Amino acid sequence: MTAVQKVAIAGSGAAALATAIRLAEAGVEVDVFELKAELSTVGSGITLQGNALRVFDSLGVWPRIRELGYPFDGLSIRAPGPGAPVIADLPEVQTGGPDYPAAMGMYRPDLNRVLLERAEEVGVGIHFAAPVTGVEQRGDDAVEVWVNGESAGTYDLLIGADGVHSSVRDMIGIDTKPERTGMGIWRAFVSRPAEVEHSELYYGGPAYIAGYTPTGENTMYAFLVEASQDRAGISSEEAARIMHEQSLAYQGPWESIRHDLEGPDARVNYTWFTSHIVPAPWNRGRVVIIGDAAHSCPPTIAQGAAQALEDASVLSELLVAADVLDESLWNTFHARRLPRAQAVVEASVQLGTWQLEHDRDADAPGLIFGIARQMAELA
Numbered sequence: 033m034t035a036v037q038k039v040a041i042a043g044s045g046a047a048a049l050a051t052a053i054r055l056a057e058a059g060v061e062v063d064v065f066e067l068k069a070e071l072s073t074v075g076s077g078i079t080l081q082g083n084a085l086r087v088f089d090s091l092g093v094w095p096r097i098r099e100l101g102y103p104f105d106g107l108s109i110r111a112p113g114p115g116a117p118v119i120a121d122l123p124e125v126q127t128g129g130p131d132y133p134a135a136m137g138m139y140r141p142d143l144n145r146v147l148l149e150r151a152e153e154v155g156v157g158i159h160f161a162a163p164v165t166g167v168e169q170r171g172d173d174a175v176e177v178w179v180n181g182e183s184a185g186t187y188d189l190l191i192g193a194d195g196v197h198s199s200v201r202d203m204i205g206i207d208t209k210p211e212r213t214g215m216g217i218w219r220a221f222v223s224r225p226a227e228v229e230h231s232e233l234y235y236g237g238p239a240y241i242a243g244y245t246p247t248g249e250n251t252m253y254a255f256l257v258e259a260s261q262d263r264a265g266i267s268s269e270e271a272a273r274i275m276h277e278q279s280l281a282y283q284g285p286w287e288s289i290r291h292d293l294e295g296p297d298a299r300v301n302y303t304w305f306t307s308h309i310v311p312a313p314w315n316r317g318r319v320v321i322i323g324d325a326a327h328s329c330p331p332t333i334a335q336g337a338a339q340a341l342e343d344a345s346v347l348s349e350l351l352v353a354a355d356v357l358d359e360s361l362w363n364t365f366h367a368r369r370l371p372r373a374q375a376v377v378e379a380s381v382q383l384g385t386w387q388l389e390h391d392r393d394a395d396a397p398g399l400i401f402g403i404a405r406q407m408a409e410l411a
């Protein structure tokens with residue numbers, strides 16, 4: 033027996049689908065309600081650390097993900113200017129343990145597709161164009177869920193995995209909100225020059241950080257982090273032009289990136305960094321928020337998706353192992369998840385703050401390695 037038999041999930045990102053897969057595999061009836069009309073087919077890349085890869089393995093999707101993405105170990109730091117000299121080659125901690133590479137890059141829509149296919153395979157009900165619009169507790173052990181303004185039925189639990197601007201968070205009266213950290217990021221999906229075999233970061237020059245990560249044999253994503261500005265409504269041509277211009281201080285593989293940015297198919301997007309962490313508890317009765325709904329951070333150590341997946345993994349493990357959904361289950365969930373997510377949020381924000389303040393004495397490598405070693409412990 034599991035602690036829940038029928039669960040509704042808002043969202044179809046990594047947190048939602050990972051939870052759905054694990055619950056459905058245990059025989060729980062799961063409905064996933066997604067606001068968007070369909071799965072995104074365009075997007076940028078994502079860096080997935082070992083502790084995320086370990087969760088993919090438990091979902092039965094690791095072989096497919098490894099095949100579609102670009103696994104790698106190591107991180108190089110380069111300097112701006114002629115020849116883009118490599119100033120440090122850093123070993124990376126294998127946060128998923130020795131069975132997984134330290135990290136891998138992947139095209140985001142591929143990741144979403146693999147998770148969605150697995151969810152369908154294990155019998156999850158997937159509903160697109162189906163925003164969760166309301167929720168009402170029904171006694172102590174049930175919750176009624178509204179989708180598109182109409183009742184979708186009564187469930188044992190609603191999981192709000194509906195992202196950084198979570199509506200479910202608002203619906204249950206949690207008023208912690210994501211706040212801008214002062215940085216914004218240009219990201220482009222481009223071709224991979226053969227010399228790029230792992231993530232490389234450039235500190236110095238006009239951007240706070242410039243870098244790229246391979247996502248496949250022929251692809252990678254490149255990014256430039258700037259002080260956040262209002263870039264709303266910018267055309268894709270203008271976005272590519274600005275990113276091209278800001279990249280001129282960087283050489284090496286940036287020559288190839290610029291070549292792609294000059295082409296008619298250049299795909300560039302702009303996003304502000306935010307951060308927040310909802311203090312415990314993340315649930316109100318039979319509704320809980322996980323993933324970016326509960327915590328967000330700038331991707332300075334690329335742990336956001338890994339933390340969302342760990343939320344999913346721990347929550348589904350507890351729900352499957354217990355017979356009842358009671359306070360002790362929630363206490364265990366919060367004890368296992370909150371300190372870890374909080375450590376990631378605080379370190380990610382700290383790294384950004386040091387850059388915004390041009391603090392040259394800060395021990396950024398020490399902080400990054402400390403967090404990586406912490407993440408290597410099981411969640």
Ligand SMILES: Cc1cc2nc3c(=O)[nH]c(=O)nc-3n(C[C@H](O)[C@H](O)[C@H](O)COP(=O)(O)OP(=O)(O)OC[C@H]3O[C@@H](n4cnc5c(N)ncnc54)[C@H](O)[C@@H]3O)c2cc1C
Pocket residue numbers: 042043044045046047048065066067068077078079080081162163164165193194195196198199200217303304305322323324325331334335336337338340
């Ligand atoms: C610029 C940037 C770069 C990043 N790079 C990395 C990286 O390299 N590595 C990394 O690990 N993390 C990275 N992150 C963080 C990572 O993207 C997130 O932590 C992760 O995607 C969170 O997953 P999630 O499932 O919680 O939410 P999401 O993936 O945001 O999914 C939420 C879903 O809920 C849906 N939704 C919203 N409202 C409703 C509603 N009312 N009803 C139903 N559905 C709804 C949305 O449409 C969406 O599909 C980055 C973040 C940013 C901003």
